Amino acid sequence: AQSVTQPDIHITVSEGASLELRCNYSYGATPYLFWYVQSPGQGLQLLLKYFSGDTLVQGIKGFEAEFKRSQSSFNLRKPSVHWSDAAEYFCAVGSPIYNNNDMRFGAGTRLTVKP
Amino acid sequence: ETGVTQSPTHLIKTRGQQVTLRCSSQSGHNTVSWYQQALGQGPQFIFQYYREEENGRGNFPPRFSGLQFPNYSSELNVNALELDDSALYLCASSPRLADETQYFGPGTRLLVL
Numbered sequence: 471a472q473s474v475t476q477p478d479i480h481i482t483v484s485e486g487a488s489l490e491l492r493c494n495y496s497y498g499a500t501p502y503l504f505w506y507v508q509s510p511g512q513g514l515q516l517l518l519k520y521f522s523g524d525t526l527v528q529g530i531k532g533f534e535a536e537f538k539r540s541q542s543s544f545n546l547r548k549p550s551v552h553w554s555d556a557a558e559y560f561c562a563v564g565s566p567i568y569n570n571n572d573m574r575f576g577a578g579t580r581l582t583v584k585p
Numbered sequence: 586e587t588g589v590t591q592s593p594t595h596l597i598k599t600r601g602q603q604v605t606l607r608c609s610s611q612s613g614h615n616t617v618s619w620y621q622q623a624l625g626q627g628p629q630f631i632f633q634y635y636r637e638e639e640n641g642r643g644n645f646p647p648r649f650s651g652l653q654f655p656n657y658s659s660e661l662n663v664n665a666l667e668l669d670d671s672a673l674y675l676c677a678s679s680p681r682l683a684d685e686t687q688y689f690g691p692g693t694r695l696l697v698l
Contacts, residue, residue: 511691512692513689513691514675514677515689516687516689560627560628562627572630572641573618573620573628573630573687574630575620575628575629577625577626577627578625578626578627
């Protein structure tokens with residue numbers, strides 16, 4: 471079964487600095503990969519997704535992620551962080567074979583933004 | 586297009602009770618999934634419903650059950666509540682079974698005392 475690891479539980483960056491959140495997945499074939507953001511007390515908002523094709527994916531709010539098959543990674547990046555980006559970020563893997571009926575999420579990375 | 590809504594927003598129950606959580610999917614979305622998110626954890630897949638039939642289940646006991654209705658609403662029922670059932674319960678809908686993107690509701694926060 472697929473699984474996701476987010477190695478960083480908590481990251482603090484200064485406003486305006488660049489950001490990279492790490493995600494490693496385990497899956498036998500090319501998976502569906504997602505990044506979601508969750509603000510306190512809120513549900514999940516989809517930032518971006520990868521299914522196939524171009525390995526560099528652009529998302530909302532200026533985020534991008536790169537799929538690297540050789541490293542089983544799907545890291546999320548943003549060139550300049552804004553204070554409003556402070557939230558919990560989740561990487562998730564879905565299965566094209568099973569129509570995503572067993573989505574697996576990482577434990578999340580909490581982002582703090584310093585003024 | 587309306588989003589996914591869930592009710593109630595918060596709920597307090599005691600151990601052994603039963604609870605029903607509700608979700609209203611976006612119009613036209615015939616697939617709904619339910620997730621449990623314990624404090625400080627990522628969401629865990631409970632089950633998925635497609636056209637009113639269960640279509641996949643995670644590692645949750647049978648006391649977690651669900652229903653999906655033709656009007657794009659669904660329910661999550663949990664019997665014999667345990668303290669560990671305290672969590673945020675999220676539903677997510679998709680327009681088609683083969684659609685890779687899910688749209689999440691804001692969740693129901695359940696506290697079991």
